[in-house]
Amino acid sequence: MARVQLVDLRKTFGAVQAVSRANVVFEEGSFTTLLGPSGCGKTTILRMVSGLETPTSGDILIGDKRINDVPIHKRNLGLVFQNYALFPHRTIGENIAFGLKYRDVPKEDVARKIKESLDIVRLPGVEDRYPSQLSGGQQQRIALARAIVIEPDVLLLDEPLSALDANLREDMRVELKAIQDRIGVTSIFVTHDQSEALAMSDKIIVMSAGQVEQIGTPEEVYNRPASAFVARFLGASNLLDAQVVGRDKNHVVLETPEFGKTAVPLSHAATLGQAERAKLMIRAEKLTLGPKGNSGAEAVVETVDYQGQLARYFLRVGDTQMQAMNMIDEKPFLAGETVSLSLNPNACSALPEDKQE
Amino acid sequence: MRVWSLLKFYTVLVYTFMFAPIMVVLVLAFNSSQFGGFPIEGFSLRWFYALAENDAIIRALRTSVMLGLLTALIATTLGILASVALVRYQFRGKQWITTFLISPVLVPETVLAVGLLIFMRWLHMPRSFALLLIGHSIIALPFVVLVVQARLIGIRKDYEEAARSLGASPLQTFFQITLPLLLPAVFAGALFAFTISFDNITATIFWRPAGMETVPTQIFGMLRNSVSPEINALGFVMICITVGVPLLAGGLARYFSRKKI
Ligand SMILES: Nc1ncnc2c1ncn2[C@@H]1O[C@H](COP(=O)(O)OP(=O)(O)O)[C@@H](O)[C@H]1O
Ligand SMILES: [Mg+2]
Numbered sequence: 001m002a003r004v005q006l007v008d009l010r011k012t013f014g015a016v017q018a019v020s021r022a023n024v025v026f027e028e029g030s031f032t033t034l035l036g037p038s039g040c041g042k043t044t045i046l047r048m049v050s051g052l053e054t055p056t057s058g059d060i061l062i063g064d065k066r067i068n069d070v071p072i073h074k075r076n077l078g079l080v081f082q083n084y085a086l087f088p089h090r091t092i093g094e095n096i097a098f099g100l101k102y103r104d105v106p107k108e109d110v111a112r113k114i115k116e117s118l119d120i121v122r123l124p125g126v127e128d129r130y131p132s133q134l135s136g137g138q139q140q141r142i143a144l145a146r147a148i149v150i151e152p153d154v155l156l157l158d159e160p161l162s163a164l165d166a167n168l169r170e171d172m173r174v175e176l177k178a179i180q181d182r183i184g185v186t187s188i189f190v191t192h193d194q195s196e197a198l199a200m201s202d203k204i205i206v207m208s209a210g211q212v213e214q215i216g217t218p219e220e221v222y223n224r225p226a227s228a229f230v231a232r233f234l235g236a237s238n239l240l241d242a243q244v245v246g247r248d249k250n251h252v253v254l255e256t257p258e259f260g261k262t263a264v265p266l267s268h269a270a271t272l273g274q275a276e277r278a279k280l281m282i283r284a285e286k287l288t289l290g291p292k293g294n295s296g297a298e299a300v301v302e303t304v305d306y307q308g309q310l311a312r313y314f315l316r317v318g319d320t321q322m323q324a325m326n327m328i329d330e331k332p333f334l335a336g337e338t339v340s341l342s343l344n345p346n347a348c349s350a351l352p353e354d355k356q357e
Numbered sequence: 358m359r360v361w362s363l364l365k366f367y368t369v370l371v372y373t374f375m376f377a378p379i380m381v382v383l384v385l386a387f388n389s390s391q392f393g394g395f396p397i398e399g400f401s402l403r404w405f406y407a408l409a410e411n412d413a414i415i416r417a418l419r420t421s422v423m424l425g426l427l428t429a430l431i432a433t434t435l436g437i438l439a440s441v442a443l444v445r446y447q448f449r450g451k452q453w454i455t456t457f458l459i460s461p462v463l464v465p466e467t468v469l470a471v472g473l474l475i476f477m478r479w480l481h482m483p484r485s486f487a488l489l490l491i492g493h494s495i496i497a498l499p500f501v502v503l504v505v506q507a508r509l510i511g512i513r514k515d516y517e518e519a520a521r522s523l524g525a526s527p528l529q530t531f532f533q534i535t536l537p538l539l540l541p542a543v544f545a546g547a548l549f550a551f552t553i554s555f556d557n558i559t560a561t562i563f564w565r566p567a568g569m570e571t572v573p574t575q576i577f578g579m580l581r582n583s584v585s586p587e588i589n590a591l592g593f594v595m596i597c598i599t600v601g602v603p604l605l606a607g608g609l610a611r612y613f614s615r616k617k618i
Contacts, residue, residue: 051521072521076524077522079519079523085515087519089537098523101524
């Protein structure tokens with residue numbers, strides 16, 4: 001078990017900047033998720049930590065030791081792949097024992113360790129089967145058992161749940177997290193699925209195009225996104241073009257054509273700096289519909305996505321499309337209805353405009 | 358409907374044309390007649406006995422089998438190494454090396470034969486069994502590379518990466534993971550190499566040292582005098598080896614793979 005640190009880590013493939021200047025600390029015993037859309041460089045970071053890819057520049061530290069030049073098989077890391085990668089020509093028992101061979105484990109301990117690890121992943125008694133005789137979910141548990149039986153310093157998981165079907169995926173994520181809690185190994189988990197990241201992580205690192213966009217607890221990245229990208233990527237949000245019209249000790253005042261002046265708490269504007277223009281961000285579930293005539297902006301309901309206790313509304317305010325997610329009181333508002341739309345300034349964030357725009 | 362019957366007719370014709378000569382050899386091998394042709398006078402194994410007592414033929418057979426086995430060994434070993442390098446590693450000039458390795462298939466065999474002969478002359482090396490072995494290995498290598506490469510591309514890198522992460526060195530990973538997964542292709546490649554060497558005549562005529570005969574050159578030599586019935590018997594044996602060995606091997610491979618999984 002150890003802490004992992006990336007210092008100015010960079011990787012280029014020809015002209016492609018896969019990872020640019022990542023500075024990240026993975027705390028000892030923590031479960032940290034690298035989250036971002038496909039192609040943003042998550043796997044590349046994981047492969048550099050594991051030693052399967054050589055950094056273009058920068059350092060990787062495990063504990064206090066720089067391991068850039070340590071070959072993979074001497075790093076003592078557990079690796080779990082999306083496609084399980086169980087050795088098809090070996091039994092489950094032989095698969096799990098594979099890593100023990102290189103670790104001077106006495107013969108009599110090997111069988112015991114195999115059994116213990118199968119108990120941990122709740123698949124006792126499958127030692128003599130071949131991988132092809134197990135289901136996808138079972139194979140992924142064996143892959144996990146094979147990775148943890150060697151008592152790795154760090155556990156690296158690259159989208160381990162993506163190949164499973166939806167129901168199994170949710171069960172497995174609870175179980176995986178429970179196992180990690182129990183053995184307490186420092187874990188780095190890669191996914192493009194925001195709900196996985198929010199449910200499992202101690203800390204989330206949101207990435208976009210090789211850049212680290214934000215590092216924080218699930219609650220922080222969800223409620224206080226650092227950039228418009230993070231706001232869009234996690235959850236359903238509305239981002240409105242706004243003008244910064246005032247600042248005081250505790251607030252930034254933004255003006256939007258839709259809602260007029262909104263005083264956003266400074267703690268929700270940490271990354272804004274002194275910019276003149278900004279994005280006003282409000283989560284769909286924090287935007288409240290009321291009957292026409294209440295205070296707030298006037299909006300027309302365009303589409304209603306009825307989900308039982310919840311309804312998701314697609315609205316038009318002037319020329320702006322917005323979405324809201326509200327609990328249904330008695331009956332939902334209907335498409336075509338005019339409603340009044342109100343927002344709670346304390347639930348809003350003021351974000352810098354996208355760099356690309 | 359008409360077109361289909363016509364097509365069927367042609368297909369049958371083509372196959373007849375292809376297999377009739379082989380059938381003729383197989384049947385005539387058991388003919389008791391003095392002459393190696395029709396009509397068939399009676400069933401007899403006498404030509405097989407004659408074959409077994411013909412020292413020249415036994416020597417040729419021994420040479421061919423030894424040559425085939427060694428060719429298979431060399432071409433397969435080199436083929437595996439080349440395939441792993443070409444599929445798993447990135448380096449400059451990879452395209453050129455691939456082309457170079459495959460080129461013996463593309464170059465006419467006569468040209469290849471003369472080329473190697475001139476090269477050996479230049480090195481002041483006489484024709485020898487070693488030259489024959491090198492030559493056959495060069496001819497067989499492309500087939501091994503093509504078969505093994507195709508299989509290796511199909512084996513995901515994940516397996517090897519998983520083995521490495523668990524503590525296996527590159528060499529241990531190769532022997533524990535890559536090679537076992539490659540085995541069917543290695544087997545097929547070795548069989549290819551053996552059969553190619555066993556069948557070869559064009560290049561062999563150029564390369565063999567004086568006095569050394571392989572089965573094909575021996576038959577070729579015997580034909581110059583007359584079509585002896587012994588040749589039919591020898592043809593029968595060759596067909597059994599070149600067809601039987603791969604069939605047997607294929608059957609064995611299927612049997613073992615079924616038993617395991
Ligand atoms: N071996 C490679 N050669 C060239 N480009 C690569 C290689 N591996 C990854 N890339 C590129 O690097 C970027 C990041 O890839 P990756 O880390 O796999 O993304 P993610 O795992 O977030 O989907 C992508 O643009 C990808 O095309
Ligand atoms: Mg990836």
